Amino acid sequence: MQQLFLSVDAQRRDSWREAFPDLNVGFLESHLPPTALIWALPPAGTSPETVVSPLRARAPESLLILLSDEPDEDEALAALAAGAAGYCNGHAAPTVLQQAATVVENGGMWIGQALMKRLLSTTTSLLKQRPATNEVWRDTLTAREQDVALAVARGASNKEIARQFNITERTVKFHVSALLEKLGARDRLQLSLIINGVPRLT
Amino acid sequence: MQQLFLSVDAQRRDSWREAFPDLNVGFLESHLPPTALIWALPPAGTSPETVVSPLRARAPESLLILLSDEPDEDEALAALAAGAAGYCNGHAAPTVLQQAATVVENGGMWIGQALMKRLLSTTTSLLKQRPATNEVWRDTLTAREQDVALAVARGASNKEIARQFNITERTVKFHVSALLEKLGARDRLQLSLIINGVPRLT
DNA sequence: TTTCCTACTGTACCGAAGTACGGTAGGCGA
DNA sequence: TCGCCTACCGTACTTCGGTACAGTAGGAAA
Numbered sequence: 001m002q003q004l005f006l007s008v009d010a011q012r013r014d015s016w017r018e019a020f021p022d023l024n025v026g027f028l029e030s031h032l033p034p035t036a037l038i039w040a041l042p043p044a045g046t047s048p049e050t051v052v053s054p055l056r057a058r059a060p061e062s063l064l065i066l067l068s069d070e071p072d073e074d075e076a077l078a079a080l081a082a083g084a085a086g087y088c089n090g091h092a093a094p095t096v097l098q099q100a101a102t103v104v105e106n107g108g109m110w111i112g113q114a115l116m117k118r119l120l121s122t123t124t125s126l127l128k129q130r131p132a133t134n135e136v137w138r139d140t141l142t143a144r145e146q147d148v149a150l151a152v153a154r155g156a157s158n159k160e161i162a163r164q165f166n167i168t169e170r171t172v173k174f175h176v177s178a179l180l181e182k183l184g185a186r187d188r189l190q191l192s193l194i195i196n197g198v199p200r201l202t
Numbered sequence: 203m204q205q206l207f208l209s210v211d212a213q214r215r216d217s218w219r220e221a222f223p224d225l226n227v228g229f230l231e232s233h234l235p236p237t238a239l240i241w242a243l244p245p246a247g248t249s250p251e252t253v254v255s256p257l258r259a260r261a262p263e264s265l266l267i268l269l270s271d272e273p274d275e276d277e278a279l280a281a282l283a284a285g286a287a288g289y290c291n292g293h294a295a296p297t298v299l300q301q302a303a304t305v306v307e308n309g310g311m312w313i314g315q316a317l318m319k320r321l322l323s324t325t326t327s328l329l330k331q332r333p334a335t336n337e338v339w340r341d342t343l344t345a346r347e348q349d350v351a352l353a354v355a356r357g358a359s360n361k362e363i364a365r366q367f368n369i370t371e372r373t374v375k376f377h378v379s380a381l382l383e384k385l386g387a388r389d390r391l392q393l394s395l396i397i398n399g400v401p402r403l404t
Numbered sequence: 405t406t407t408c409c410t411a412c413t414g415t416a417c418c419g420a421a422g423t424a425c426g427g428t429a430g431g432c433g434a
Numbered sequence: 435t436c437g438c439c440t441a442c443c444g445t446a447c448t449t450c451g452g453t454a455c456a457g458t459a460g461g462a463a464a
Contacts, residue, residue, distance in 0.1 A: 081322050096309075103310035106301040109318055110310055120283050123321065142440065154400075155392040158421070171442050173422065180422080187450085188421075189391045190357040196400045198356075344410065360451070373412050375452065382452080389420090390451075 001063075001105055002033055006055075007041040012090075020094070032059040037101055041067040041090050048075055052082035063104050073118050076111050086110035137194055140182050148175040152188050153195035203265075203307055204235055208257075209243040214292075222296070236263055239303060243269040243292050250277055254284035265306050275320050278313050288312035342384050350377040354390050355397035 005016050005025040013025045016039075032038070038059065042051040048066055055064055065086035066079040076087040085104045088097065089112065100110040111119065138146055144165075151161045158176065162169040176188060185191040207218045207227040215227045218241075240261065244253040250268055257266055267288035268281040278289040287306045290299065291314065302312040313321065340348055346367075353363045360378065364371040378390060387393040 077322065080318075099308040099310065102308045103305045106304045107298075108301065108305035108310045108312055116282075116311055120279065123279060144441065155388070155395055157389075167441085168443060170444065174442075177422065186357075187359075189394055192391055192394065193357050193398075196395070196398065198394075198398045198400075346411065369411085370413060372414065376412075379452065 002036040004036045005039045008043055012041060035061045037063045037105060039065050039067055044069055048079035049082045052079055052084045056083045065100060065104055073115060076115050088112060137183055145175055145179055149179050149195055153192040204238040206238045207241045210245055214243060238264045240264050240266045241269055246271055250281035251284045254281055254286045258285045267302060267306055275317060278317050290314060347377055347381055351381050351397055355394040
């Protein structure tokens with residue numbers, strides 16, 4: 001597959017031309033072939049979307065690998081989410097670049113070992129917190145108790161809850177007491193922590 | 203690179219042998235060559251870790267692609283996190299499997315287009331929520347106030363906080379009052395919502 | 405040296421939260 | 435019909451949270 005290297009930095013283009021003699025190089029604004037593997041090295045600080053989206057619009061059939069001199073997780077995510085097929089350190093060794101090309105040409109995505117590791121770990125840790133947020137607490141509660149629980153969880157006072165549901169403050173207290181008992185909370189604050197899925201340390 | 207297909211399902215092994223005549227097939231318990239590309243199709247419902255970890259322990263140099271008849275995001279994440287190089291639908295077309303092999307052999311990771319898309323979207327959406335949790339509230343607070351704020355946020359009573367920091371309950375109240383004033387909260391529950399980054403509706 | 409900020413403490417007070425007793429009324433299955 | 439659950443309400447009480455109005459002590463900057 002034809003490969004094309006794009007950058008605004010003339011010096012970088014020269015060094016790439018040297019490293020990959022059979023590579024086409026050009027500006028980010030160059031004419032694009034309909035089908036190619038495009039390497040793009042935008043200036044540092046450019047957000048990936050502003051580079052990836054126009055390129056994909058101009059050459060929808062092409063594969064795009066975004067290069068970065070200071071690769072980081074967020075940028076990689078943004079690039080791939082915008083439609084890039086790969087994200088790679090601009091100073092990577094030629095063999096690594098070859099591998100990236102192979103992977104991408106075969107329909108894979110390339111973000112490098114280190115970044116993939118970090119991406120995986122953050123995602124799994126984020127997902128681990130999510131299920132805790134899950135609404136297990138609803139299981140043993142009646143409909144009314146769930147109403148009151150949600151109100152307490154967002155910080156409402158008994159008086160406010162009473163007004164909201166058109167019942168007396170006394171009845172609110174009744175429900176709150178039941179909630180504390182059922183969910184094993186000491187007071188409404190711990191109740192709100194449970195409802196909101198905030199991890200407990202105690 | 204030598205490829206090896208592992209499963210406990212005899213029928214599946216036969217169909218694979220048919221589709222890939224030059225492929226070695228075996229049980230999950232088979233002897234493993236030191237260096238190979240291993241395809242493993244564990245029985246449905248098996249957690250990826252229990253398959254991946256032992257395999258990687260027995261053949262650390264090998265590349266492992268986990269197959270699943272009912273692929274889903276969580277399982278893919280678990281598999282890759284455990285050290286698999288790929289995760290793929292067990293019913294995927296031979297060409298797709300070939301691509302996966304190419305990608306993995308070149309040091310890439312393979313989880314398929316659809317799964318990658320979903321993984322990216324969930325990760326970005328999760329990361330988008332994170333910054334809201336960001337600790338803006340620390341800005342205007344003194345060191346002691348931050349201590350007390352964190353304690354309040356996890357549900358500690360004034361008495362407990364006093365014990366924790368070796369100060370009187372009175373002083374805790376002093377700090378809490380300052381916190382409520384500075385962060386614009388009505389009571390300690392709303393304070394905890396702010397600290398914990400729970401979105402406010404009021 | 406004066407001034408300001410931070411950290412800390414004391415007494416007194418009020419209101420909210422939560423508990424402990426009680427009670428009524430309706431629905432639902434045995 | 436009898437229990438059981440749910441939702442609701444009342445009074446009295448204790449505890450906790452929070453405020454008001456005080457004060458002391460140390461450090462840092464003017």
